[in-house]
Amino acid sequence: MMTGLLPIFAFAAYLLATGSVLMRLFHPKGPHFKLMFSAGILGLVLHMLALTQTLFTPAGQNFSLINVSSLVCWLVTVAVTVTALRTPTVLLLPVVYGFAALMQIATLLVPQDLQLQHFEQNISLLVHITLAFLAYVVLTMATLYSFQVSYISSRLKQKDFTPVSQYLPPLMQAEAIQFRLLMAGTVLLGLAxxxxxxxxxxWLAKANLHKTILSALAFLVFVSLCWGHARKGWRGRTAITLTVIGTCLLTLGYFGSRFVKEVIIDRLG
Incomplete structure (x- = not known):
């Protein structure tokens, strides 16, 4: 009973956090930050409790597609929320909270598969997956920051100083955070x-070959971007394009194949 109610409560909390930003985004006083953070943190706690019940089972860790997606979503939401306590990220918060709310609906509507792992018996696999998750979360944040940098740059070029602008970080600060995240995520991905x-x-078995190739390609894209930024001063549209390409390759490498297998093929079969 409680397992089914937790995602519903988490959805309501995330939805309230999203609405508290969007409804006052262009208000002179800005979003209602106390309400937003209170609702967002409540959503994170409820999300974590629901995820714990479905992820950890007596038979092992259930790493089904929906559980892995929910875990990554939770990690990204935690990271952006913590970052927002110190750096203005008013454009990112409704995106991550809104997506987290949709993920709660998905956990209720999408049938749960059983993909058991026993990480206690394979420490190397545990370290690999942990690093891969962290890399994906950090690089996803870098992608979100790249969109925010693009928005800030366009507002400055148009000399648009609407009330929401005062709750955005300076362009140079946002760019610096973007490339720090890119560097950190690239290092984590390389270690994984x-x-x-x-x-x-x-590692090179047929079942994992596509994942290996796409992850390696993504790593090369991110390494090229970090090198280009350091040596050639790449930024702006070039940085955004390469960041999105690398993140899409990573997403396809893991979630793409599992979505086809677990959601499409298994359901039709």
Whole structure:
């Protein structure tokens, strides 16, 4: 009973957090931050409790597609919320809270598959997956920041100083955070790939080959971007395009194949 109610309560909390930003986005006093953070943190707690019940089972860890998606969503939402306590991220908050709300609906509507893992028996796999998750979360944040940088840049070019502008970070600060996240995420992704190559026996097996290739391609894109920014001063549209390409490759590498297998093929079969 409680397992089914937790996502509903989390959805309501996330929806309230999203609405508290959007309804006062262009208000002279800005969004109602106390209400937003209170609702957002409540949503995170409820989301975590619901996720814990479905992820950890007596038979092992259930890493089904919906559970993994919910876990990544929770990690991104936590990261953006914590960042927002110190850096203005008013444009990112309704995006992550809104997506987290939709994820709660998905957990209720999408049938749960059973994809058991036993990480206590394979520490190397646990480290690899942990690093891969962290890399994906950090690089997703970098992608969100790249969109925010693009928006701030366009507002400055148009000399648009609407009330929401005062709740955005300075362009240089937003760009600096974007590239710090890119660098950190690229390092984490490189470590995850290195551990996979060295310690995971079926790294190049047919079932994992597409994931390996797409992850490696994404890593090369991010390495090229970090090098280009440091040596050639790449920024703006070039940085945004390469960031989105790299993140899409990572998303396809893991979620794409599992979505086709678990949601489309298994349902039709």
């Amino acid at each position: 790939l290195a551990i996979g190559v060295v310690f995971i026996e079926n």
